[in-house]
Amino acid sequence: MFLGLGAVGLGVVGMRQVRRSGRLVTGRGMAVTGLVLGSVGAGIGVLSLLAAFVFAAAA
DSSP: OHHHHHHHHHHHHHHHHHHHHTTSSOOHHHHHHHHHHHHHHHHHHHHHHHHHHHHHHHO
């Protein structure tokens, strides 16, 4: 979950750097990939944590 949030943050930083540099810095695709996969990873982490709480409360 925490690594996913870090990936999202770094994806945002990468997108800003690409946008501000004009054509000097490339890697927009890598930044978008970081955003997408980081969001997916964070979402899976949150769902796993919620499932653990639900199953622990039911036991």
